[in-house]
Amino acid sequence: MNSIILLSALGLGNLFLGFRRSNRLLLPVMMLILGLVLTVNFLDWNQGPQSFFSGMLIIDNFSVAFTGIVLLTALVLVPFSQKYVLDEEANLAEYYSLLLFSLVGAIMLASYNHLLMLFLGIEILSVAMYVLAGSDKRNMRSNEAALKYFLMGAFFTGILLFGMALVYGATGTLELSSISFSVQNPVNASLRPMLYIGMLLMLLGIGFKVGAAPFHFWTPDVYEGTPTFFTAFMSTVVKTAGFAAFLKLLVQVFPAATAQGVWLPTLTAMCVLTLLVGNVGAVAQTSVKRMLAYSSISHAGYLFIALVAFNGALEGASANGIMFYSLAYSVATVSAFGVLKLVADARHREDYAGFQGLAKTNPLLAFCLTVSMLSLAGIPLTGGFFGKFFVFMAAVENGYIGLVIFAVVMSMVSIYYYLRPIIAMYMRDADDATTEAVPVPVTTFQSGALLVLALLTVLLGVLPGLLAGVL
Amino acid sequence: MLTVLLLLWPVTAALLLHFFKGKSARVAALGAALLEFALALYAAGFSGANLALGGDIGPKFEFNYSWIPTAGISFHVGMDGLSLLLVLLTTLLVPIILLSAFRRNFENESVFYALVLFMQTGLIGVFTAQDAFLFYFMWEVALIPIYFLAGVWGGVDRARVTFKFFLYTIIGSLFMLAGFVYLYFQTGPTVDGLSAHNASLSAFYNLNLPAETQLWVFWLIFAAFAVKMPIFPFHTWQPDTYTESPAPASMLLAGIMLKMGIYGCMRWLLPVVPLGVDYWQNLILILAVIGIIYGAIIAIRQQDVKRLIAYSSLSHVGLMIAGVFSLTQLGMQGASIQMLAHGINVVGLFFIADAIERRTGTRNIADLGGLTRKAPALTVCFLVLLLGTVALPLTNGFVGEFLLLAGVYQHNAWLGAVAGITIILSAVYLLRMFQRVMLGPDSAHSATFTDLTGGEIAVLVPLIVLVFWIGIFPNFFLSLSEGSVLGILGQVVKR
Structure with missing residues (x-):
């Protein structure tokens, strides 16, 4: 709870800092805020469930863990916005404040205990993202991305709200445990279809936010058009928070066997489709940014496996799997987008060929991108491997062997496209001499952030025992 | 620790x-x-x-x-x-x-x-x-x-x-x-x-x-x-x-x-999975023997020294696989010591191939020839490692391949006989290579070729010592792996 208050208050304060027109101050302040909130957040660890606003929000270990992941992601992401500072970007304070506000939404998604809070969280998160998607105002692609994201997002928010309304109609409450109770002990059996339709509509609504197929069509275009810094935020924070919300919804609201019969096939189908679309789509891309967009779809698919295999509690193999996976994925993705942003800013291109010769000009960037690609591909020694490992183990334990085999085949496919940037960086020379000669400019601050990310990825990959099973 | x-x-x-x-x-x-x-x-x-x-x-x-x-x-x-x-x-x-x-x-x-x-x-x-x-x-x-x-x-x-x-x-x-x-x-x-x-x-x-x-x-x-x-x-x-x-x-x-x-x-x-091994044993043995013959025959036709060593390696590893899957003590012990021997020999051969390539700029057998006159030390080292690979008695390859073949023969005499061709074939392709590269008519490189440097000899000498050591006194190495091999076999036979 403290983190929500702090983030909101400091976000507002940050806006006032914008009046001073001093961008140089903004970046350290931003880091300081995020670091402070991150520390405060972990004070709630193992304090037992604390409920706020008449039980509408509950802070427990689950929400602290996911809050920690989104805050950490934001913290390590911020250094890559340094170019805005150097370029004297006019509205930087507003952007940063919007980021902080959207984090508030993300935290609410990890700690809601009432469907209204879920809705509020999603809206706070999304509205900020709609604006940030269009923040590159002079770029048509960015405008297009914002419009697309907003129209589709508004539409699916409607669907989500409609679903909630139907669930409310069928159960007479929006409080999670009460809904769960009336799902198991229905007062009026004829209302069941209404409940199930409401439940499915809610799944679609959140499925859209995490970019699950078949509601993924917006993802590649929006990701490509949005400025890379915010794309990174979208594909990590939004996704992590979305899955935390998903897991909470399934575990706390619809665990009853009868309800499971309705959402489990839907979720399984979405999972298979998402894995297929994400991985096969990524193979065909020529732009690294679009590849990363499809890759983020595919990772939603792996996370769905853990949802399908959940065991009815916010702890245990499945919840831990999602937590570990989100962290490993976020760390690797931030690093990938970070390098992409630096390279794209310097070389003005986002295709694979733009990365050629990077190992010679910027060994550090090449190394960090390699670690992140290997992690996303799930190769041992990186956090991504244990993320997949835990998720797959949870699924096998619950008997979803076919699904895991399919996912493993898909991750074999993914090795193809994750190796392409590595091959371009290390095994091919730049296609013209001028790029070869000029290193991509990187500040110490950014190198530090990249190194931290790479070390974190390797640490997660070597000592997974530190985090596995904490929930 | x-x-x-x-x-x-x-x-x-x-x-x-x-x-x-x-x-x-x-x-x-x-x-x-x-x-x-x-x-x-x-x-x-x-x-x-x-x-x-x-x-x-x-x-x-x-x-x-x-x-x-x-x-x-x-x-x-x-x-x-x-x-x-x-x-x-x-x-x-x-x-x-x-x-x-x-x-x-x-x-x-x-x-x-x-x-x-x-x-x-x-x-x-x-x-x-x-x-x-x-x-x-x-x-x-x-x-x-x-x-x-x-x-x-x-x-x-x-x-x-x-x-x-x-x-x-x-x-x-x-x-x-x-x-x-x-x-x-x-x-x-x-x-x-x-x-x-x-x-x-x-x-x-x-x-x-x-x-x-x-x-x-x-x-x-x-x-x-x-x-x-x-x-x-x-x-x-x-x-x-x-x-x-x-x-x-x-x-x-x-x-x-x-x-x-x-x-x-x-x-x-x-x-x-001993029962699975029992069921698939013959299929694997046949694949291994195919690999032995296939690798050797393709090696005969190779023009690139490195490629030739690659195919020879395929052929030799086939024999090791056959030895392991014969599920006999002889075969497994042979595989253990041959792993050591093959590692030493193949590293030596690659080293020599690299030494020749560095001096002449080519690995193509057709472009080489008559190198021996200027390079006696290289010739000797090359020959020893080559004979080790061919499995001449007193060299390390002999101990390994003899045990391997005996193991395969124990399991199935026919397979053992076919696998035994490897010794003949490996002599064919390796000696053919040696003859064309080191002996044979002079090539453009033979006049300017230089012998091994002191540093290079320092690399090769330990390898050559080992070729003979394992070939003449294999017992230390065999006793090292014997207990493990018996343990593994006991585990396989238990069921």
Whole structure:
């Protein structure tokens, strides 16, 4: 709870800092805020469930863990916005404040205990993202991305709200445990279809936010058009928070066997489709940014496996799997987008060929991108491997062997496209001499952030025992 | 604890190597590798004394740390005789491989040497792991550095070739991981009761799976080993990768990495799914024998020295696989000692191929000839290593191949007879190469060719000493692995 208050208050304060027109101050302040909130957040660890606003929000270990992941992601992401500072970007304070506000939404998604809070969280998160998607105002692609994201997002928010309304109609409450109770002990059996339709509509609504197929069509275009810094935020924070919300919804609201019969096939189908679309789509891309967009779809698919295999509690193999996976994925993705942003800013291109010769000009960037690609591909020694490992183990334990085999085949496919940037960086020379000669400019601050990310990825990959099973 | 030291030292050294620039990096790397070798020798001396006293055959120098407590996965390493044999091979070859790299000036030297040392950790991890998931983990740790070694410093076609190699091996090992996950869920809880299952080697040995399950689990696990060794028809990545890699990487691949597959079969396949092995034994033997003949025949037609060695390696590894799958003590012991012998010989041959290429700029047999007049030392070294590979009596190859063939013959006389052709065929292609490269009519290079330098001789002398040592007094090496081999066979026959 403290983190929500702090983030909101400091976000507002940050806006006032914008009046001073001093961008140089903004970046350290931003880091300081995020670091402070991150520390405060972990004070709630193992304090037992604390409920706020008449039980509408509950802070427990689950929400602290996911809050920690989104805050950490934001913290390590911020250094890559340094170019805005150097370029004297006019509205930087507003952007940063919007980021902080959207984090508030993300935290609410990890700690809601009432469907209204879920809705509020999603809206706070999304509205900020709609604006940030269009923040590159002079770029048509960015405008297009914002419009697309907003129209589709508004539409699916409607669907989500409609679903909630139907669930409310069928159960007479929006409080999670009460809904769960009336799902198991229905007062009026004829209302069941209404409940199930409401439940499915809610799944679609959140499925859209995490970019699950078949509601993924917006993802590649929006990701490509949005400025890379915010794309990174979208594909990590939004996704992590979305899955935390998903897991909470399934575990706390619809665990009853009868309800499971309705959402489990839907979720399984979405999972298979998402894995297929994400991985096969990524193979065909020529732009690294679009590849990363499809890759983020595919990772939603792996996370769905853990949802399908959940065991009815916010702890245990499945919840831990999602937590570990989100962290490993976020760390690797931030690093990938970070390098992409630096390279794209310097070389003005986002295709694979733009990365050629990077190992010679910027060994550090090449190394960090390699670690992140290997992690996303799930190769041992990186956090991504244990993320997949835990998720797959949870699924096998619950008997979803076919699904895991399919996912493993898909991750074999993914090795193809994750190796392409590595091959371009290390095994091919730049296609013209001028790029070869000029290193991509990187500040110490950014190198530090990249190194931290790479070390974190390797640490997660070597000592997974530190985090596995904490929930 | 010594095993952990053996594991951690190379990777630590690799990290420290970043503080060395240019030529000092190679010296530091060599020093680190020699220290590692000294550690391994100490372990061998300790174990040798233990064996002489008739001590037990279980793993020594054990270290067990609960890696992922909630999943029952532990960082459990230890060395028995067989592991020790391969650790010795690895730690012996790595300094030699590093020395061989001294002749060339690689870009970013410190990174190159760091990757070799990093790979050493992975290799030793594979040979000492006592936990299935740790084994898989180390298996991939060994892959990543060699991919970059071959991909960054390799030949013109390196990107395509190494990509194929990476995909092949990683897909194979994913099957193995799937097999391990399946077996893991069949095991009982850990001692501390934190986890419902555990992945330790002993737990896998104590599984009593029904025969029909073992039939398919066998293939899941074998897929990884089949690609790595490689066995016909999973070998298509091998000749290209060996040829395109820089010489040190080829040595790592053929000298050590190939043994990961054979070791894996002995430790993680035969005793774990004995009924599956029993069922597929003849199929694997036939594939292995096809590989022996196929590799040898293709080697005869090769024009590129490195490619010829690659195919010869395919042929020789076929015989080792056949020996292992004969499930006889002779065959398994033969495979153990032949792993050592083949590692020494193939590294020596690659070293000589590289020496010739550096001097003449070509590996093409047709362009070479008459080199011997100017290079007597090279000729002698080349011939000794070549005869070791051909398996002439008194050389290391003879001990290994004799035992292997005897083992295969014990299992099936016909297969043994066909596999025996390998000795004739390998004499054909290797002596043909020797004759055309070293003897034969003078070529454009024979006048300007220079003999081995002192440094190069220093690399080759230990190898040649070993060729004869293992060939004449193989008993120390055989006794090292004997206990383990008997233990594995006992495990296989038990059911």
